[in-house]
Amino acid sequence: MTENNNNYNRTFDSKTIQQLKEKEVQTKFSTFKEEVKTEDTEAAKKVEDTERYNDPAEEKKKVNPLLKLVDKLSGKEKEEEAKQRYESTYTDVDVVAKDLTIQDIIAPIDLEVDFNDLQIGDYYARTLFISGYPRFVGPNWLSPIVNFEHSLRISTFYYPVDSKTILEKLKKKIGEMEASLYSQMEDRKVVDPSLKVALSDAQQLQDSIAEGTEKFFHFAMYVTIYARNKELLEKYSRNVISTFAAMNVTARPATLQQEPGFISTQPIGVDKLYITRNMDTTSIATTFPFVSSELTMDHGIMYGINLHNKSLVIFDRFELENANTVVFAKSGAGKSYFVKLEAVRSLMLGTEIIIIDPEREYEALCTAVNGSYISFSQDKGNKMNPFELSGVKDEGDDELRMKLLALHGFFKVLFGGLSNVEESLLDRALILTYREKGITFDPATQTKKPPLLEDLYKVLKGMAETEAHDLSKRMEKYIIGSAAGVFNEESNFEINNPFTVFSVRDLQEELKPLAMYLMLDFIWTRIRKDIKRRLLIVDEAWYMMQSLDSASFMYSIAKRARKYYLGLTTITQDVADFLNNDMGKAIISNSSLQVLMKQSPSAVEKLQQVFNLSDGERNYLLNCDRGQGLFFAGSNHVGIQILSSQAEHELITSDPRDLERKCRE
Numbered sequence: 001m002t003e004n005n006n007n008y009n010r011t012f013d014s015k016t017i018q019q020l021k022e023k024e025v026q027t028k029f030s031t032f033k034e035e036v037k038t039e040d041t042e043a044a045k046k047v048e049d050t051e052r053y054n055d056p057a058e059e060k061k062k063v064n065p066l067l068k069l070v071d072k073l074s075g076k077e078k079e080e081e082a083k084q085r086y087e088s089t090y091t092d093v094d095v096v097a098k099d100l101t102i103q104d105i106i107a108p109i110d111l112e113v114d115f116n117d118l119q120i121g122d123y124y125a126r127t128l129f130i131s132g133y134p135r136f137v138g139p140n141w142l143s144p145i146v147n148f149e150h151s152l153r154i155s156t157f158y159y160p161v162d163s164k165t166i167l168e169k170l171k172k173k174i175g176e177m178e179a180s181l182y183s184q185m186e187d188r189k190v191v192d193p194s195l196k197v198a199l200s201d202a203q204q205l206q207d208s209i210a211e212g213t214e215k216f217f218h219f220a221m222y223v224t225i226y227a228r229n230k231e232l233l234e235k236y237s238r239n240v241i242s243t244f245a246a247m248n249v250t251a252r253p254a255t256l257q258q259e260p261g262f263i264s265t266q267p268i269g270v271d272k273l274y275i276t277r278n279m280d281t282t283s284i285a286t287t288f289p290f291v292s293s294e295l296t297m298d299h300g301i302m303y304g305i306n307l308h309n310k311s312l313v314i315f316d317r318f319e320l321e322n323a324n325t326v327v328f329a330k331s332g333a334g335k336s337y338f339v340k341l342e343a344v345r346s347l348m349l350g351t352e353i354i355i356i357d358p359e360r361e362y363e364a365l366c367t368a369v370n371g372s373y374i375s376f377s378q379d380k381g382n383k384m385n386p387f388e389l390s391g392v393k394d395e396g397d398d399e400l401r402m403k404l405l406a407l408h409g410f411f412k413v414l415f416g417g418l419s420n421v422e423e424s425l426l427d428r429a430l431i432l433t434y435r436e437k438g439i440t441f442d443p444a445t446q447t448k449k450p451p452l453l454e455d456l457y458k459v460l461k462g463m464a465e466t467e468a469h470d471l472s473k474r475m476e477k478y479i480i481g482s483a484a485g486v487f488n489e490e491s492n493f494e495i496n497n498p499f500t501v502f503s504v505r506d507l508q509e510e511l512k513p514l515a516m517y518l519m520l521d522f523i524w525t526r527i528r529k530d531i532k533r534r535l536l537i538v539d540e541a542w543y544m545m546q547s548l549d550s551a552s553f554m555y556s557i558a559k560r561a562r563k564y565y566l567g568l569t570t571i572t573q574d575v576a577d578f579l580n581n582d583m584g585k586a587i588i589s590n591s592s593l594q595v596l597m598k599q600s601p602s603a604v605e606k607l608q609q610v611f612n613l614s615d616g617e618r619n620y621l622l623n624c625d626r627g628q629g630l631f632f633a634g635s636n637h638v639g640i641q642i643l644s645s646q647a648e649h650e651l652i653t654s655d656p657r658d659l660e661r662k663c664r665e
């Protein structure tokens, strides 16, 4: 229905215009006369005079000079004058345009009705009616027709039927069927299987209507096909009929009923054919046509192109129940590319972006948007003190208590798990360490300079228990050993740039999860301080999934992000790791937006289960190109092609060839 179907209404030839003009002059003329009459001061006489003109004896009466005067006053003489004036004022176009009713404008000039088609102006139209339906259909089964490649007019009519009437009819019908079944059995004939099926169907229907779980309807469906010439009309009709046939639906041309058929497919709600089929509520619900996979909002950012119908995927993730996203794909499929694109586009619309970047992939982008790039390393660069208090209070708790909780998590990751005894020792040691710096549970003391990791180390060493000594030994590595120089220094950075990237690439592999944990904690504390629209992007999130403690920390952020206007983006190439982890699964179910891109065969089986993918979607994920994938937003799935502009591509590509070329330039 998108093509210019209405063009045939518009073809006025000069002859038609001429006719219209004449007609219009006449009507205009009489209107004018009416107006003049109204102006007349002797309004009362007007009626009488009009009657007199129609009088057969008019000629005689007109001789009377008094009557002549009346004629003059009532405007008879003005007619000629007015006609001339009118013709000189109005042009052809005005004549056509003025005083036409809507019907005049939209109705075709002529209509030629044939056996199996109609001709309207330059267009041919043919109406089909649906005479046979399949026994089983799924939801949205009409979509091949609704999204047909040519314009069609489809109308469906739903007539509710009174349950009582239908129950009576069913009772009669069931009686008949049972009787013929029994007679077949009595005659020792083979029982007709289709009769048995029909009987059980009818009985089921009877039950559900009687229970009130189903209602009964008559359903009618007509389709009008438009084409510019007869050959095309034939071709489109064949295509439509075979598309229907592929769904086990029988469509036939409404022979000798083309005009009523045409009218029935106009948007006026008139069914002139009334070719119906009985349906219950469940079946009728499947004919609902507006289930096409559109993801175009009037605001939000452009993610790419919808591969089903080439529309744009424009979406605002903050419109969903939560703004969290998970992005899964194998290495090199375009995950980071997608996320970077989303980040720059969101930044332009005023969203703050915080990125945890374990691979140093986001640096070029960060520089280009004037962001702040915080890179942790053991020698130079930025440092982060795990004991740092931010001065942020949340939900009535004092900050130290919250900090202690986070530190427990951190040390569990650092020590690779703690026994109960160790944990309670650590708790005591932590409180002591803070107290030595004058920091207690009294919020007033919490602005003092926080302790360092070595202070805790000393406290543990000074404790009597052997477990405490053990812990202090295990911690040595981070203070004087190979991992020293990251966590044992004062923090020297702030998040105050709308685009902040934290990088841990220069850290040892085993320190990355620890650093990411600390960073997330730091960011999370900052985020709660002032609520703004923010995206927190965690690339290579499988680092965080390696230990239960960091995984559950990620989950707790995902769960609470919505309240702080935060969207958490979790990116991982290690799908199995994520899906085998309860916390991973919980993060997925707390993410309303899910993006799946090209997958490896080993991961796809598991994904199919978790995301409820159809076989088609599964194969698509195995075979799609770089930058393509499935976009799940709430209940919508669409195939998407991520699309960037040249300028954006330059900024976000991580392709070594592109980078080399850029360096050479």
Ligand SMILES: Nc1ncnc2c1ncn2[C@@H]1O[C@H](COP(=O)(O)OP(=O)(O)OP(=O)(O)O)[C@@H](O)[C@H]1O
Binding pocket: 329, 330, 331, 332, 333, 334, 335, 336, 337, 338, 573, 626, 627, 628, 641, 642, 643, 644, 652, 653, 654, 655, 658
């Ligand atoms: N939509 C796209 N259009 C054009 N090029 C793309 C697109 N998506 C990805 N690429 C190219 O593929 C390269 C790899 O993509 P990307 O860095 O996003 O992979 P990845 O999935 O993050 O991989 P890894 O898991 O290894 O980090 C990009 O540098 C870019 O050049």
Ligand SMILES: [Mg+2]
Binding pocket: 335, 336, 337, 361, 539
């Ligand atoms: Mg990546």
